[in-house]
Amino acid sequence: MTIRTLIVDDEPHAVDIIKRYAANVPGIEIVATCNNAIQAFQLIQNTKIDLIFLDIKMPGLSGTDLVRSLKSPPLVIFTTAYQEYALDGFDLNAIDYLVKPIPLNRFLRAIDKVMQFINGDKNRTDTQELKPAPIEPANHFLYLRIDRRLIKVNTQDILWIESVKDYIKVITTEKVLITKQKISVVEKLLPISEFMRIHRSYIIPIDYIESYHPNYIVIAGNKIPIGRNYKQACARIFDQPTGNL
Template identity: 70%
Template sequence: MKIRTLIVDDEPHAMEIIRRYAAHIPEIEIVGTCSNAIEAFQTIQHNNIDLVFLDIKMPRLLGTDLVRSLKTPPLIIFTTAYQEYAIEGFDLNAIDYLLKPIPLKRFLQAIDKVMHFLNGDGKRGAAQQDAEAPAQQAPDHFLYLRIERRLIKVNTRDILWIESIKDYIKVVTKDKIFQTKQKISVTEKLLPTGEFMRIHRSFIIPLNKMEGYHPNHLLVAGNVIPIGRNYKQVCAEKFNPGTEIL
């Protein structure tokens, strides 16, 4: 089996590293390279491409925007020097996300994920099977947090609350507390719709863990979480309908 592979990067040196690594894998066939996302769009449209090593931050069009523009994108491995794009990359269902400079070990791990997927037992394949199966339970949803140069995967079902501390957020679960540099407004958009609620400029809570309501605070998993002044009315409408906060 040959995996027809395209490399998209505006840095020739980065392209050459992937070419050199790919030479160790007989299944990987490099069928082309592109220096920008627009050129890559045309190449993907007119060729049978199985896998794309895709840089994210490129002139004219971001790699993430390229993926969004494709109705049926090939397998994607994002490659970038900018770790802040990691969450967006995983939200686009990428096979993997490689942070430059790319070590050979991480490259091989990414290829292993591709092989598993093509053999029918990878993560994307499992997600597709779940979608086709009868709906019994909503699929797990995850936050991906960059902590000490690693991506930590947190199941949103385990979250007790999220707290903002300046430019950082603290994600509190029953067993652990995770802290990472990220704005709470960005985190709010990444949470599953209808399952979480912003009750303060510095706090987001999961609705299913709310145990008690007071006009000034909520009880969440036994913890008192304050309600911000600008959020009191919407909280009253949610948790004590018919009341009005003056």
């Protein structure tokens, strides 16, 4: 059996993460993605959907309003950056509620709940094949061209990446590497669930963040500035009010 899955989110980055995670789980088929709830409502009327990954706060119709508008909604896993909406989600009998940024292990726990529901409450005997296979965390690497050589860098060792004119500085736990490259190109090569852009000139790894301030993030005792265009996104992730401090 295949679980036909729909992703509804107005943030392309969030959609990409779920699609990448789902690709590692046998039996999960991403049938479609929608960037708003109205589009999702129309699709659900004409397409068999077993499971929805559903963002709550979207322009126009919210995720919770979408569920309320459906006579027989599919299984729902809510995804949002706003912890305070969890109660609304569970009032609608959601299978789970994932807070962004979504870690892989938390995603797999939500999928396991879906499997348990299908195997238990639905009394299905043909879904054993859908249990997710164990996934070991993979090492990701960048290859930087320095002095006519390609230098292999484990992304787990990167503290931050800084753009300086036509060059980037890759600061690792052991050294600083400088190469002629655009930061936008390097950004596309990084694991999207592990790094975030906080400034036109800075990319940081989420796991190394020591503290957050509306104007900067601290990593290894260093203050990394948050750019004006990135303040709102950072505030959502760290569950802080926006505004000048």
